[in-house]
Amino acid sequence: MTATQTSEPRLYDVWLMLVEFPDHPGVGKPRPVVITDIDGDLLSGIVAKITGNMSWDEAGDVPLLDWKAEGLDKPSLVRCSQRFYFNRSELLRRFGRLSLRDAEHVNDGLAASPDVPPHRRRA
Template sequence: MKPYDVWLMWVEFPDHPGVGKVRPVVVTEVGDDGVSGVIVKVTGNINWNEPGDIVLADWQQAGLLKPSLVRCGQRYEFLPGDLYKWFGSLSNSDAAKVADGLELTSDSLPYKRTR
């Protein structure tokens, strides 16, 4: 796995510990062990407009099934075995936009889930 890969993962809702859903995510950091790190979530709601929300132009190339938006301000840690299925990788232009979104929201700490 590498940064800007798109995977499927169970993501906990920060406001409801222990509750979440399986959704696409984008890997933003990979730990030294190569199997843990940080992701940001992907949503099909492309109408979000908060700092760091990036609409993917090349969502089909990334293996996604519908127009999608990356929420760079919503970071989550992942551990070995958390990523279920690889979809693809962001295009270079989408990866650059997500990198900018990550920089814009660099003060957002990754959420540490309870399970």
């Protein structure tokens, strides 16, 4: 994965973030995420997890067609049903930005899984 510099997160940016496993609080791993919502303070919002496991096929799973141009190093998909709250300080590095067609597909994926609340880390 290649890094690109920017100061503030924007919708449809792809970032690296430590993603906590919802079933194991305090345990997780760094992984790519796509920013799907930003709060008015521009310092927090919601991301959806990106995975290289292309075998997922549930509501809200969106294969990225332009994954290489978006800064990812292998075919990937967005798991729109796996959303997480973030604070700006948790975003480690920016990879790139979704293409227009991938952003539209992610919007469709989010609409297909609207009843899934984002995971919030336990303090």
